[in-house]
Amino acid sequence: MTGTIESAAVPVRMPRATRMLLVVVLTVQFTVALDMSVVNVALPDIRDDLGFGADGLPWVVNAYALSFGGLLMLGGRIGDLVGRRRTLLAGLAVFGLAGLGGGLATTPGALIAARAVQGIGAAALAPVAFALITVTFPAGPARSRALGLWGATAAAGGAFGVLIGGLLTESVGWQAVMFINVPIVAFAMFAARGLPADRPVPGATPRLDPVGALLVTAGATTLVLGVVRAERQGWGSAVTIGTLAAAAVLLAAFVLVELRVTEPLLRMGLLIHRPVLGANLFMMLLFSGQFAAFYFTSLYLQQVLDYGPAAAGAAFVPFSGGIVIGSVLATRTMARIGPGRLLALGAVLAAVGFGWFGLAFDVDGTFLRSILGPSLVASIGAGLCFVPLGTAATAGVAAHEAGMAGGLINSSRQIGGSIGLAGLVTLAASVIGPDGGGSERELAHGYAVALETAGGLLVLAAVVALVLVPAKLGGAPAGERG
Template structure:
């Protein structure tokens, strides 16, 4: 193995570790929330901000993080994001007050907003379009799935064994390993763009608009859709995002070039990602609730029940890597979407108060996970078709923003659906009816994503078309189950509902 090949493999390892860690932190904190409340004296409302602070910073800064990589170079932003994430994790693990922990979680979100789009941009630089990039995309999806599944399980194990601080401190050795490993990657890095300046007005408007949008969506569990707070927050988000579009149309160096979405593959990838995340995150949130509230599983057992999902994603990613050149982006994405929709529908069809893991969870989990795993490679391909190297971070930040907003929107809608069906009842039969309704809606969202892929993506004429996208590559949405805590009001815990956007 020559030096260049060795450096490339080290770079891939760093990117996969980063993806694993970001996915891990989306779910590892959830089980520890009650212990955090008892240990630091959180109020019920204050506890929500342990999750919300991360979600808002992460969702609001994703596009800015991606664009900084284009302007400054991928390597500096990756290193800075790792250092920031590690320092915030250490500070959170040592926090002595609610405010200190919330601040640490917010800074973690800032670091994650840099890491999520930038790490994958480095993969795009290191691996040429074709089979090598397809394999890297498959591994990227596996890392995200593993992080989400391990986070659910590790959160319970770490909290039981070492207390809530362990779920924050676990990131420190991971960051240290990634920083040390990055020294072995050599000079592989995307160049900074000389002469280009950061679109400050666009950055402020995009960050403010996205933050308000996520804040409005994650608040719908405690504030109804028609409440003054929700309407004001979402209305403010709409105004800021409209102003952002107006600014981007006139600036010479935009944060998001409007023409980027004129390409049908890029547009389709972001729409598919939005719908996929909307259905997937909310569906697995309700699976977690069903395991704990209906089947009586403890947090650790519920986490272990998600491991087949991780296996399924690995299988789906391998299938996609081996078939993308033959099937093409359009057919592979549609196939994955159909399987994912069928799997989620399977949760609805088999949901019963007297159900078991074998009869209600295992089969649908595997089918949905294989379908979701098959989507990673074609999503990464479509999201960067015809994207120039100087806009790789831009495309990545956009796709990750679609994922974040989709997860927030899907959870907010499906929580409302389930709550209306249960009517506040907490009996097992009523809860199952609410969860089943949410699963059916989630399956519908995934079916809509499949239809969008079939209608919008152009037909590939020959084998191998999908394996030769444009010169850039964007982040692939994280697929990971989210954990939950028990709640006595209709089975939906607002504190945990926020976690699926983090």
């Protein structure tokens, strides 16, 4: 599949070193996205084999989400300061070893620890991969094509994670969904040997801003923790409110520190730049809907239509195809349409797809009527967004701050997705009822309401794009603005 995309979207005369860098970046992006979803369908088998309790099982997913979401800003900045090739190789090693450890785990605690360590590796990989694209490919068609591949690969990794997870769990066992990372990481590390050596950051020796790193890591981790626990504790519980309040205090302290230090982890001037601010707000809203679409569609297929894990995974393949179609269309049209209008168009299409899901989810649904059509419309819309998102998120950003911008946009993706999913899960539960629903009809109705609300979030994202992201991007580099 990746080869097909490359032949369609990447110039054949691209220098060999650049092609190799793109292969490494896309492999990294696919692997990180794959691991976000590959474990989900294996959770029942993991529970039965390792003896997880009802409260412990969600932490197989949450441990990864916490460390990944909490450390993204730090991972991106480390790449800027100590070298992106070094950071990439170190992140790959941590990610692969943690996958091996997870597959060998024999207790719940060991598996949860392995997943947390895997999230640390992913937090180094995701922003550095994004930064390598923005500093390697010049603004224009070449960068648009690379960003289109980046977005398509991320979406394909998430969708194929569900498929691969189901197939491996049914045919080999849940351990295989952890071991699958090892050969992919080995290939990426072998290919990364050909990447250019890291160059020192020009000027004085840079510092990491340890206070800022501690505050943003603690604040982002606490925020994700509060969100992922809200599903069970309730949004109005003292635990949830206290956790979210602590996150707000930590993040406010981070902002104050960053405004005062000379070498910040996140220079606040980036967010004054309207396209960068718009891209990050849009990313939060987009993935609030996309995370929800994956989650509720998977539940609908298995709990209402009675699909098995492998069949449910296969049902997501059209979503990956639609992302690829949308990304290719975006690379060919962004110069004419402009990033702001293209983002708005993609968001409206995705909103229509999510609304269609809501209308089509019922107990008599079929794949052709309830899944295929809305999957294609929503995914083509989402695919249209990745190229202009990457362009806007780095508009005017200096090369030495590319990792900072990469950490920021990836943090927006992860935190927005986590918050949106937790909120929509709570909404669905309120519709279904406190006992989890007594019938398939109630389940289908709850999932439908959640996805219709997700469509509303995408309409809001379209407004954000039109207001904050201009038709043409230009101006002084964000790295030079106050």
